[in-house]
Amino acid sequence: xxxxxxxxxxxxxxxxxxxxxxxxxxxxxxxxxxxxxxxxxxxxxxxxxxxxxxxxxxxxxxxxxxxxxxxxxxxxxxxxxxxxxxxxxxxxxxxxxxxxxxxxxxxxxxxx
Amino acid sequence: xxxxxxxxxxxxxxxxxxxxxxxxxxxxxxxxxxxxxxxxxxxxxxxxxxxxxxxxxxxxxxxxxxxxxxxxxxxxxxxxxxxxxxxxxxxxxxxxxxxxxxxxxxxxxxxx
DNA sequence: TATGTCTGCAACTCAAAGGTTGCACATCCG
DNA sequence: CGGATGTGCAACCTTTGAGTTGCAGACATA
Numbered sequence: 001x002x003x004x005x006x007x008x009x010x011x012x013x014x015x016x017x018x019x020x021x022x023x024x025x026x027x028x029x030x031x032x033x034x035x036x037x038x039x040x041x042x043x044x045x046x047x048x049x050x051x052x053x054x055x056x057x058x059x060x061x062x063x064x065x066x067x068x069x070x071x072x073x074x075x076x077x078x079x080x081x082x083x084x085x086x087x088x089x090x091x092x093x094x095x096x097x098x099x100x101x102x103x104x105x106x107x108x109x110x111x112x
Numbered sequence: 113x114x115x116x117x118x119x120x121x122x123x124x125x126x127x128x129x130x131x132x133x134x135x136x137x138x139x140x141x142x143x144x145x146x147x148x149x150x151x152x153x154x155x156x157x158x159x160x161x162x163x164x165x166x167x168x169x170x171x172x173x174x175x176x177x178x179x180x181x182x183x184x185x186x187x188x189x190x191x192x193x194x195x196x197x198x199x200x201x202x203x204x205x206x207x208x209x210x211x212x213x214x215x216x217x218x219x220x221x222x223x224x
Numbered sequence: 225t226a227t228g229t230c231t232g233c234a235a236c237t238c239a240a241a242g243g244t245t246g247c248a249c250a251t252c253c254g
Numbered sequence: 255c256g257g258a259t260g261t262g263c264a265a266c267c268t269t270t271g272a273g274t275t276g277c278a279g280a281c282a283t284a
Contacts, residue, residue, distance in 0.1 A: 006127045013122025016272080025202040032230055044273050046232080066230055076199030078260050080192040087188030090137040128242080144260055156243050158262080177251045178260055 003055040008079055011055045017048050018042060023072040024058055031067065115167040123167045129160050132193060136170055136183040141210055143179065 035042035147154035
């Protein structure tokens with residue numbers, strides 16, 4: 001998709017960003033507002049928000065003089081589906097090894 | 113669960129580890145075998161395998177004198193379900209804001 | 225007007241992560 | 255036996271990433 005799997009996962013691979021995401025999941029907040037709730041500087045928050053925005057996990061909106069961010073659940077859902085599909089493919093491979101030893105399976109379409 | 117969300121995601125946040133995982137998804141391989149297929153040293157592969165093993169994404173098995181690893185699809189599936197659940201909760205919050213503007217919702221327990 | 229708040233940009237520190245080389249030791253095979 | 259091959263450990267290098275401080279500009283509002 002827009003951003004490769006490793007990149008999106010890397011964005012989710014930081015505890016502070018999860019702190020940010022869970023708060024943005026409850027409602028829109030500005031970088032300054034987040035900095036008040038978390039033990040890091042506003043600038044650090046800003047960098048995290050940029051990372052999250054680049055992979056589509058948050059969206060920003062200019063509200064008056066401040067910029068508010070909110071978590072995009074759909075993006076996380078898309079990632080989840082992708083991971084689930086891959087996980088199933090791994091397991092099916094294992095089954096296939098068995099089947100291979102018994103009878104020939106059908107041709108598979110590794111769709112898209 | 114066993115490992116925190118950020119930790120598992122961080123493990124998936126590296127391109128080389130995905131290269132390893134996709135290969136282990138096709139079948140069991142040793143660190144040396146992987147090193148032959150990838151442009152990194154065997155030692156580097158070993159470190160990656162250790163990271164993946166710690167979060168349960170791969171399992172190892174002593175086979176003769178060598179140690180083979182394989183990808184655990186179930187682990188990835190579990191992660192996917194967790195992410196999906198969280199993503200839905202984010203979106204439902206947005207709906208709740210609307211509802212709030214119309215009728216008073218029930219008292220909510222932020223269960224556990 | 226003056227003050228407080230929010231934003232953006234830049235330079236800098238510091239620790240962790242990815243990667244490498246080198247070496248010692250076990251083990252399989254010709 | 256002896257040479258490949260596979261593993262484990264350790265020291266080391268280098269880059270990245272998280273976080274900081276500092277400063278300047280925009281915009282509300284008392």
